[in-house]
Amino acid sequence: IRQGAAEVIYGAGKTPEQIRKITEAFRKKSDNAVLITRMSQEAADLVSASLPLHYNALSKTGIVGELPRKDGNGKIVIATGGTSDLPVAEEAALTAEILGNEVVRIYDVGVAGIHRLLAYSEDLMSAQVIVVIAGMEGALASVVGGLADCPVIAVPTSVGYGASFGGLSALLSMLNSCASGVSVVNIDNGFGAGYMASMINHVSVKNPENVRMQPHHLHEHS
Amino acid sequence: IRQGAAEVIYGAGKTPEQIRKITEAFRKKSDNAVLITRMSQEAADLVSASLPLHYNALSKTGIVGELPRKDGNGKIVIATGGTSDLPVAEEAALTAEILGNEVVRIYDVGVAGIHRLLAYSEDLMSAQVIVVIAGMEGALASVVGGLADCPVIAVPTSVGYGASFGGLSALLSMLNSCASGVSVVNIDNGFGAGYMASMINHVSVKNPENVRMQPHHLHEHS
Amino acid sequence: IRQGAAEVIYGAGKTPEQIRKITEAFRKKSDNAVLITRMSQEAADLVSASLPLHYNALSKTGIVGELPRKDGNGKIVIATGGTSDLPVAEEAALTAEILGNEVVRIYDVGVAGIHRLLAYSEDLMSAQVIVVIAGMEGALASVVGGLADCPVIAVPTSVGYGASFGGLSALLSMLNSCASGVSVVNIDNGFGAGYMASMINHVSVKNPENVRMQPHHLHEHS
Amino acid sequence: IRQGAAEVIYGAGKTPEQIRKITEAFRKKSDNAVLITRMSQEAADLVSASLPLHYNALSKTGIVGELPRKDGNGKIVIATGGTSDLPVAEEAALTAEILGNEVVRIYDVGVAGIHRLLAYSEDLMSAQVIVVIAGMEGALASVVGGLADCPVIAVPTSVGYGASFGGLSALLSMLNSCASGVSVVNIDNGFGAGYMASMINHVSVKNPENVRMQPHHLHEHS
Amino acid sequence: IRQGAAEVIYGAGKTPEQIRKITEAFRKKSDNAVLITRMSQEAADLVSASLPLHYNALSKTGIVGELPRKDGNGKIVIATGGTSDLPVAEEAALTAEILGNEVVRIYDVGVAGIHRLLAYSEDLMSAQVIVVIAGMEGALASVVGGLADCPVIAVPTSVGYGASFGGLSALLSMLNSCASGVSVVNIDNGFGAGYMASMINHVSVKNPENVRMQPHHLHEHS
Amino acid sequence: IRQGAAEVIYGAGKTPEQIRKITEAFRKKSDNAVLITRMSQEAADLVSASLPLHYNALSKTGIVGELPRKDGNGKIVIATGGTSDLPVAEEAALTAEILGNEVVRIYDVGVAGIHRLLAYSEDLMSAQVIVVIAGMEGALASVVGGLADCPVIAVPTSVGYGASFGGLSALLSMLNSCASGVSVVNIDNGFGAGYMASMINHVSVKNPENVRMQPHHLHEHS
Amino acid sequence: IRQGAAEVIYGAGKTPEQIRKITEAFRKKSDNAVLITRMSQEAADLVSASLPLHYNALSKTGIVGELPRKDGNGKIVIATGGTSDLPVAEEAALTAEILGNEVVRIYDVGVAGIHRLLAYSEDLMSAQVIVVIAGMEGALASVVGGLADCPVIAVPTSVGYGASFGGLSALLSMLNSCASGVSVVNIDNGFGAGYMASMINHVSVKNPENVRMQPHHLHEHS
Amino acid sequence: IRQGAAEVIYGAGKTPEQIRKITEAFRKKSDNAVLITRMSQEAADLVSASLPLHYNALSKTGIVGELPRKDGNGKIVIATGGTSDLPVAEEAALTAEILGNEVVRIYDVGVAGIHRLLAYSEDLMSAQVIVVIAGMEGALASVVGGLADCPVIAVPTSVGYGASFGGLSALLSMLNSCASGVSVVNIDNGFGAGYMASMINHVSVKNPENVRMQPHHLHEHS
């Protein structure tokens, strides 16, 4: 099974019945695995009745079919600031996995306890691409961006209250990151981050002679 | 000359004298090219007096030293919606070039004249990564994201008036892109986009056996 | 039956009983069809008990009475970016139909798959006026505005999450459209768009000698 | 001279020299009139040196060439709330005129003196389309929308201070208009309103048998 | 019974039991009428069990005790744009009445049907103070402010959807009113407007020799 | 000289020459005093050349002609939080004075030094109406509203920096005042406050038998 | 029992079962008291079943174990504007108490009745640190900040409606406080304020020779 | 010289002449040092002519008189994210120094290079109170708050562009800090932070028996 073979259904705003129908149609057409995001428990129950669904209730994500072979150029690290970010993180992780990526999960490494994050430095340095997921002040993206040498995809989450304004605080933080090599997707968009990360992890090389085995960096001056 | 060899100075908020000093210090230390962004004409004049500066007045970008060899895995395409986006586009382009990338410029292909953009389909399809730069409604990112198979870095610009609110309109548009594989950097942040694009174009492959020669895609269901 | 003959009730904030009473009063007064927007299922049930109501549950729109003759100068095309925009689109379509217009529905032609939209170019070119309905980044309005030669009424929808901020993203996008000939109504205001489109499709000509049979265009320079 | 024959240059962000060159190129190609919006006095001086420019300093609009024949189906009325809205109003008016429309100007008829506006009822009723331009609270659009039977294009302006927030107050007001048949363009976008109005005034009829000589209305229920 | 004699309880966030206790305490202390705003049906039921409550379910307002003598200097007119504004209007009206004012209600006179409002000109001109209550675009405040010679208290309401942003649109409109003699209270704050109006209608004159029997006006120039 | 006799010119956006002409026209027509707000020094110089102008540079307000007799029912107190609010305060004061009011100025009594304010309690209690002018957190309106028995008109000012957001902070504060009897005008709108205060101070009594010589109050329960 | 000995669980987003498990784990490890904030009644019921929980339903705060000795350098005063602020105030108070502080509660002393606040001047002057909690216009922070000589921690609350925008109004107010010695935490963040206050009340002195027994102040000039 | 002896003048909006007068008056009255914030070069020149002013042009801060003895309980650490934050940092530092504090400056330790910050761990751990100053994403406050055991005062700065929205991004970040013991002052308010820090560093102990020589901490569970 290869990446292109996966199918995706965005479950929000679709009835359980609609989701079941689309999923069945996909499965009839081919053996490709199907990913359903933002899937309600109710929809999961209905689809399960007729199809072998693996449903992740935390992230409201369902998968029908087998995960493809992990054929990316490297590993995707997914790091979160807190445990409340897990639903978004798992949406990202499952999206990446169904697209053929090896995923390393580093959860609950928020910047208020920086040494916990630093303990994972090796994982961060060996990643092909990193997805950073954080709510509240979203500071994790900048710290990881500074530590790592690979592209960082930042996902602000709506975790928080008061002046977090539904994720706005984390979003602005990440857009203003003082670290280079950080780009941002929509609030709570785990799917988008997993997809983008997979794309980077699967770049099809056009100039094979330039492919390198070690990173080298830009020297920045502040 | 290799990517890691370039040095970057963020000129905003630095005096001409400070910029000159830092640049000279860099040049004394090594032969690496130096990139100076957000550089005033005044600073350019001062630096030019003692160093061989190439100054791009449109994007307020200066380069001292030779551009490195283009050692990326493929080409970076930079597309803009209008001609007013050129300063940001050139900041991105020069950043990418000083980091060792081949850049293809496709300027003024805004979505109100979609056929002009479609005429460049071949360029878009052959890119390793695309930087899309647009102000006002920022719709170009979604259209390009839909056409292309590679990662798209979107840069909202502050071009526009009234309800563009200094780039907010384009920023929100790009964050809400219905195309998969689009991530966003700060308003007018050409440097950040060029840097991120270069990073993606220079991924150092950890699993060489997985490197592919052609892209394949996710089947999306609308 | 002619346009002026239709009656409209804005159902939001009215009790089922109030809606029933107003509808009956209208029907007693004349044979005009009555359009009820933002009508709850509960209200529909009550009204159905005493009147021949056609209720469209998706758009929460009810119609009592026969649709009038289609006496507009041309056709109204209604295009949506996604399937989640359908409720707003149907509110617009039914409003236009009860006002005597022929409506062509082109649904789910979002810009992330531009070729799907281009396949409808002929429909777009033959429209008298186009209603474009989209949430998230709202980019469809600009693309259609660029393709078509007729007035475009853009309706942002509250479809989306995170930084779509309840339709704000699409609204700003549409207001900043780089295409000429696009104007905007309130978020989710299908009724308003259908009404405005009908008005344009029914302009009562004051200088009959000037009425043209083919469009001609402004040459714009970017 | 017919509508399609006019050319438009958006002068903002272009140097006087660039504007001169584009204008000359247009004039060489054909006899079409050229409209230049957001044109600085400096640019006007330069263009005047080599071309017969009519420059309207108030609205920063320039026209080279003769106005075309007024071949619209009716008249376009342009109404403003105050005298500070005149620059935007003249941008709209000149745009409409260069596109072949007869324009009736009704300036300074803000709603705080409603009888002044009512004195123009006849003009409003005889319009084919009305452009309403107002800053501050932007209430004029709703009042005119209620009085008139034709499409109303509303233009919020940045006139005001404090909580007008650069036109935001008027923009929101107009989008929330309780009158049917009102749509909105960007803050200060006189050109866009003039263009849209011209389009409506030049609809090329596809079903000639349906063209009417008098308006008829929707009965609304409050 | 005189104005000062009324007691007010803000019911929001208080339990039925708390409201009952406070009301009873007030009644034990004196014969003053008690006004309870933002009172739930549940609280009304409980209070009714032990006290002679008059509950207005529409505005969620309860009154225990007799209304005082109408001892204001003139009449308070309360005007609304639509019928959805009635809950706020009745909160204002009942507040004014319990404070000893004669209230004239002019409901559903929104500016989209200006002639309906003008039919009440006499009432407006004879008012001592006017409370204008409107949601959506809030334009009524400016029109009434222009017509009337007395102080106008404007109350924006959260009636509307989309870009009304919970009353923000009406609030900004009213703050930017181009009419003189208009001041504004919080969104949906009927109580505050009724109280302020009562205060103005009960000014205790310090220089009796200056009290006039007819208004005279400032001539304004636009 | 009586109130109605004053004329007002809003100087913002008018040329010195325009202001001079309008002022002269007014003076030719009658002896009424003329108030010019938002008047530049340049305009003041020009008007002074031909007319006996009293120009207040701090508030950019000019007056031509004699102040009218102080014929209000009582005194207007104008209180400010700081000295930076003086320009707005003087605009309010001069407006009130030209409309025939006695004005008591209590400047720089911000709430961070509450005892300074309390020292003026007698003035506050004897006012017919109070204008409270404050920037930054705008808390003065609530404190004065709680102390005084008369209507309070609150004017937020744009004084401050950072999160004062051009007066937004003070505006929201004043709208949310927990004191009853406070209403608000636009940011920096000294004229509007002075005008409203004058209106309240000049209410022409319709029911003379109800006019009182001492205030009495609502008992509030917290 | 000493401060450091307390454990804190942030209950929001945790299941009752998770909370029970973590609490039990803490209690097994040591005798330290455990504080659970944002704890639902449901979670409280579950934890109560197996542990001696003191649950404060108003503030949704639970405590397991004994409060520590009050070993702070002085007293923490907690003042609120209204009774609706109590939930946040109790979260702050219980946090401070479990961290070993003596807490003085001064509730419902909003600025609209300034004399009620002034009656507590002695308490305010004798505090080591003051927590001020207020919604709506949040003015209490400035008044208390002006009266007191010690650090003031301000907590905006989401109490209010309309233009309080979920606590934004109070937040901006407090950030713009014209009193020196005021800093701010997130909307409704009683825990954060209690924690910060405890930290200040427990400063471990590094230069003991400098510790003073009476405050002395900065002379400020307005 | 003791803390209370310093005088402060807020120079913004005061003329050089006013500043000179106030400063001289202060100096005549006593020997206390005078601090002038937001002081223009022009004002500095004028004051220098007659008084021994030390002017810090970077932070626009002037001091007349000798700094007092450093009599705080410990040291105040001031840390900044970048060099552009220095003006605000120096305003804080000079404020703290004139109030009798020893200040340790740790500048340019932004989180994108976390190891640079960690190199200062000892300084952070030995501080009595820390002021963290950062623009853009403002993440430094959370990282420092997590590392340190003392109170942290966070100052967002307006450094940045695009989506930093004048400091809003950093402000929201800091308010949402996931670290305990962080409170926030207004954007760019170096003075306020320095003052608050000094207050904390000078707490006059009311219960001397409780003063500790080492910190101990709350155990938090995420």
Ligand SMILES: Nc1ncnc2c1ncn2[C@@H]1O[C@H](COP(=O)(O)O)[C@@H](O)[C@H]1O
């Ligand atoms: N959680 C998500 N957030 C945003 N977009 C998504 C998400 N899940 C799926 N999508 C997109 O939605 C498309 C499918 O949409 P639909 O056809 O409506 O099911 C996918 O191809 C993705 O591009």
Ligand SMILES: Nc1ncnc2c1ncn2[C@@H]1O[C@H](COP(=O)(O)O)[C@@H](O)[C@H]1O
């Ligand atoms: N969905 C809608 N959104 C906005 N306005 C509407 C809508 N449906 C109806 N209206 C307007 O509401 C009027 C009827 O309002 P009412 O009298 O309250 O039923 C109609 O004449 C329309 O102008």
Ligand SMILES: Nc1ncnc2c1ncn2[C@@H]1O[C@H](COP(=O)(O)O)[C@@H](O)[C@H]1O
């Ligand atoms: N609907 C309302 N909106 C705003 N303030 C109100 C409202 N109703 C009563 N109040 C105020 O709340 C006070 C009573 O508050 P409480 O003591 O909490 O019941 C009254 O004296 C009024 O100042």
Ligand SMILES: Nc1ncnc2c1ncn2[C@@H]1O[C@H](COP(=O)(O)O)[C@@H](O)[C@H]1O
């Ligand atoms: N940079 C500053 N930002 C905010 N407040 C300041 C600043 N500098 C001084 N202040 C405050 O302003 C007061 C002096 O104000 P003034 O009397 O107007 O000079 C001082 O006591 C401080 O409370």
Ligand SMILES: [Mg+2]
């Ligand atoms: Mg990095």
Ligand SMILES: [Mg+2]
């Ligand atoms: Mg793509």
Ligand SMILES: [Mg+2]
């Ligand atoms: Mg078009």
Ligand SMILES: [Mg+2]
């Ligand atoms: Mg109409």
Ligand SMILES: [Mg+2]
């Ligand atoms: Mg009036």
Ligand SMILES: [Mg+2]
């Ligand atoms: Mg009062």
Ligand SMILES: [Mg+2]
């Ligand atoms: Mg204080």
Ligand SMILES: [Mg+2]
């Ligand atoms: Mg800490």
